[in-house]
Amino acid sequence: MIRIDPDAFLRLVRGETKGPVACLGRFGLGLGSVGYRAAVAVRNAAFDRGLKTIYRASVPVISVGNVTLGGTGKTPMVEWLARWYRERGVRVCIISRGYGQDGAINDEGLVLEENLPDVPHLQDPDRVKLAHVAVEELETELIILDDGFQHRRLARDLDLVLLDALDPFGLGRLFPRGLLREPVSSIRRGHAVILSRADLVSDDRRREIRAEVRRRAGAVPLLEARHRPRDLVDGDGEPSALDGLSGARVAAFCGIGNPEGFRRTLEGLCGEVVGFRGFPDHHPYTADDVDSLGRWADGLGVNLVLTTQKDLVKLRTSTLGDARLRALRIELEILESAEPLETLLATLLPGSHGGSKD
Structure with missing residues (x-):
């Protein structure tokens, strides 16, 4: 197996590595992005047109995800959501793929286990199976799908998309030439966008990001947050x-x-x-x-x-x-007011009648 130095990869795609070999490498990565873009488009179209089966759990599902590689603060967002619902007496279960778990719960799962001892966390690549386990065996009333924006097999009632203010749009290029998992325009699938680490950039930069989100996703609720x-x-x-x-x-x-x-x-x-x-x-x-x-x-x-x-x-x-x-x-x-997000979350409380965007 070929091991790639992540720091060297980042320096290359950011243009920090100079010289003809680096230029050739970026050209090759750009060609790879063309194929990657086509694969993402075909996959999304298959879900959009009903060619791939989407499983709907018998309880509400909230997805927390992003459109870029790297950390955007999904784990703190998941913890915030779980606490919000637990404070209202809702039985919550977190499910995730479990990247890097190597047969045991991974580091993000251990953090959530330590911070949320009363919230079960299940990890497996088959998140449809986990949703069934959460409902049938744990009597879960609401599922939080961690890192689920690209996992479209499991229907969600709310899609929350996180953007990191330090690099919200993945260098503007799809992987492997950039850090985008899918085109920025995909955020229009989301029900709300949360700009994390918003306190670490200038007011002017925040306005630029907000304007780009509005251009891509319309009037979707847009909140700013800090760690x-x-x-x-x-x-x-x-x-x-x-x-x-x-x-x-x-x-x-x-x-x-x-x-x-x-x-x-x-x-x-x-x-x-x-x-x-x-x-x-x-x-x-x-x-x-x-x-x-x-x-x-x-x-x-x-x-x-x-x-x-x-x-x-x-x-x-x-x-x-x-x-x-x-x-x-x-x-x-959440900076300023969390009301736009809480209004969405309240629609999924037991006894409410929230709808779905899917």
Whole structure:
């Protein structure tokens, strides 16, 4: 199997890698995008025209997804939704494919399990089967489909599309030449668009993004959100306050889809980030990784290393070398008013009579 360095791939498609070989590589990736676009178009048309079967669960389904590769904040959005419905007494189940799970629940599932102990989370590539299990065996009243925008076999009553404000449109190109999973115009299938990490870009940039969404998706509800730092957690999941980070010198690392978003959050929270290391998304940390990170932290002379909760649930340690290791736990916060989204969610409460866009 050929292994691709994700950082090298990103530098190539962003145009940061120069020279004739890089230009030839981008040309080849562009040709690959042509075939990819055709395959996506054929698949979507088959669902749109009823040529592929769509299974409808006996309870409402909400999909949280995106149109780009990489992290857009789907897990915090899923957690926000699950809490909203649990606060109203609804039995919720989260289902997802489980990327990188290797036979066990993956890192995102572990995070949701830690933060939502009263909400079951099922993982399997066959999400239609999972929906049946959720309803028949767990007596679920509402299903949240994590990373489900492209999984069209399971009908959904609400499609929530997340765009990351740091790169909302995947470099404007389809994979493999860019980071789009499908054309930006696909967001018109959504019932609402949430612009995550909106606090990390300028007001002018937010207006530009909003204008492009309106051009592509019309009058669909468009909300802005941020990833609000909540607290720190150690390797045992024990929380502690954020007090003291404002003047702290820290090192940080992560293996997530959007490391830049994590880095920027830390830069606004800590005194100084003296070192930052990135790993591929869903990176399976080894003992050698832990030793290497410990030597790295000791060499930087810091007594606190920060990572994401998604990384720490796999490491399950509270120290790296002589430094303390903590995860920054974040939660989604809707900026301004969440009313447009809550109005949609309320239509799916038991006893309501919500409709479907499908």
